[in-house]
Amino acid sequence: MDLLEKRITQIIEFDYRFGALLHRWGIDFYKYPDMLLAEVCRRKHINGQVLIGQITEAMATKLTTSIESFTHRPIADLIDYLRQAHRIFTRYRLPYMAQLIRDARLEYLHSSEYIDLLNDLKIAFPLFAEDFIGHILEEEQQVFNYITLLDDSLHRKVAYSRAYYAMEKYSIEKISEHHHADDDDMAGIRELTHHYAVHGQTPLLLRVLFLELQAFEEELKRHATFENDLLLPKAARLEARVRKVIARTIPLN
Ligand SMILES: [Fe+2]
Ligand SMILES: [Fe+2]
Numbered sequence: 001m002d003l004l005e006k007r008i009t010q011i012i013e014f015d016y017r018f019g020a021l022l023h024r025w026g027i028d029f030y031k032y033p034d035m036l037l038a039e040v041c042r043r044k045h046i047n048g049q050v051l052i053g054q055i056t057e058a059m060a061t062k063l064t065t066s067i068e069s070f071t072h073r074p075i076a077d078l079i080d081y082l083r084q085a086h087r088i089f090t091r092y093r094l095p096y097m098a099q100l101i102r103d104a105r106l107e108y109l110h111s112s113e114y115i116d117l118l119n120d121l122k123i124a125f126p127l128f129a130e131d132f133i134g135h136i137l138e139e140e141q142q143v144f145n146y147i148t149l150l151d152d153s154l155h156r157k158v159a160y161s162r163a164y165y166a167m168e169k170y171s172i173e174k175i176s177e178h179h180h181a182d183d184d185d186m187a188g189i190r191e192l193t194h195h196y197a198v199h200g201q202t203p204l205l206l207r208v209l210f211l212e213l214q215a216f217e218e219e220l221k222r223h224a225t226f227e228n229d230l231l232l233p234k235a236a237r238l239e240a241r242v243r244k245v246i247a248r249t250i251p252l253n
Pocket of ligand 1 (some may be wrong): 082088136139223
């Protein structure tokens with residue numbers, strides 16, 4: 001279909017994920033419901049063909065990466081992939097959802113049906129985002145750095161003594177326990193929204209918001225599975241190897 005000749009609402013109704021992609025180009029779908037995409041592009045001095053090329057490509061590459069594809073790859077690749085996912089979560093996904101909540105609240109300020117929920121979300125979402133960003137920071141600054149240090153020492157990029165001292169502070173076993181306990185970040189949001197329930201009459205902006213939240217929860221689950229089922233077991237094996245080498249090479253007293 002020629003997206004440029006479609007009304008923005010039609011495009012979003014066809015697939016809500018276009019909303020996030022258009023948002024990256026500075027087009028908030030709910031501000032131009034009845035305009036053709038071509039018209040909005042003209043107004044915003046956006047080259048429509050370039051935009052279509054980019055969003056079509058983004059849709060096609062949104063295919064999910066499987067755990068299996070990383071099973072036999074170096075642990076450094078897996079960490080790169082997870083760091084990149086963190087960046088996308090914090091730079092694009094969270095701000096987009098926060099904006100949808102803010103604008104939906106303004107839009108439905110006088111709607112008795114939605115305003116309580118949106119007022120609650122306005123408080124609950126930033127709390128969730130703060131916890132989640134804390135989780136990511138801890139992971140990047142401590143867990144990933146520790147695993148990278150183990151990996152580097154095994155590949156003789158850093159002295160084993162550095163790994164030795166780090167192992168006094170961290171252990172993959174403890175990290176795994178902590179990570180498993182930190183699993184269900186979105187429980188509060190899920191309950192508030194009654195499991196992201198929408199019905200035929202739910203306005204488009206809210207529908208997109210709920211679909212985004214739901215998709216985000218699914219992504220977080222997948223992300224946690226990568227960390228729990230692949231990264232941490234790999235890291236545990238790595239740690240055991242480093243421990244063995246250290247026991248052989250550093251005389252301990
Ligand atoms: Fe993570
Ligand atoms: Fe995590």
